[in-house]
Amino acid sequence: MGEPAQLQADRLGRLGRFRGSQDRNLWFWAFVGPFTVGLLVFVYVPIGWSLYLSFFDARNTVTPSDFVGLGNYRDMLTDPAFVDSLGTFTAFAAFIVPSTFAISLGLALLVHNARWLQGFFRSVFFLPTACSYVVASLVWKLSIFNGVRFGLANTVLGWFGQDPVAWLSVTHPPWYWVVLVTLRLWLQSGFYMILFIAGLKRIPRDIYEAAAVDGAKPGWQTFRWITLPSLRATSTAVLVLLLVNAYQSFDEFFNLLSSSGQYPPYARPPLVYLYYLALGNGQDFGHGSAGAVVLTLIIAVVTVAQGRLLGLGRRDS
Secondary structure: OOOOHHHHHHHHHHHHHHHOHHHHHHHHHHHHHHHHHHHHHHHHHHHHHHHHHOOEOOEOOOOOOOEOOOHHHHHHHOOHHHHHHHHHHHHHHHHHHHHHHHHHHHHHHHHHOOOOOHHHHHHHHHHHHHOOHHHHHHHHHHHHOOOOOOOHHHHHHHHOOOOOOOOOOOOOOOOHHHHHHHHHHHHHHHHHHHHHHHHHHOOOHHHHHHHHHOOOOOOHHHHHHHHHHHOHHHHHHHHHHHHHHHHOOOHHHHHHHOEOOEOOOOOOOHHHHHHHHHHOOOOEHHHHHHHHHHHHHHHHHHHHHHHHHHOOOOOOO
């Protein structure tokens, strides 16, 4: 017997709601589905498994059986090397966050106010963003800041009668910070410049015209009282992104300072230390996962606190 007409109508109605008008729901999942599966398999499952491993003594295995509870977290929070890596991040962030913010904002103002070739200058400054951190690190290490006298930086110093500097091999003075900071500035300033340019384009020109009528002088006075307050939301977002990216620094430290598979005992950010802890000779996945969870929580807390302090998401911003 055929199914009743009412049941058939209900089934077709549910099917129609599932498919959506003109099969829009099916097309949505056809495009989003592969990305969702990849995100689940390659992001959320590893995160969940890392959280699971952080509660076990997982040495040379990803299927441990020795449950240690919060022991790995206690060990990491009392580990001098891990705590020192957080201090390295703090030093790096103290250099890179304000300098990138200032340079990106300055470039955005220059490009936005340029009368000719705006598109060209935007492309020139944004182009380094597409460069691989690994490739850029090798260029900085082998060509620009090479420790021998043939490196570009030492060649320039030689023009002024200065001796060559071993940029990446000495800790007193810590010249390696010059290499690390300049590399990161070159790679990311163009990206944040684009964000600031987008914010500048949202500022109505009427505000500047009204300020000029009221006697405001162009330049610093206009920038201080009109441009900078109008960029509050963009500035807050840029600062949050810069701080999070500083926490996640890895490629430049690993590729600039490591040699022959070894890493010097200085300038280890958290991710580099956790990399050697979890994937080094000991392969201590338990402590490495616990350190990763601690670092994630620190990033989340600092990001939320910074966003609240700077007013990210407020309606008046």
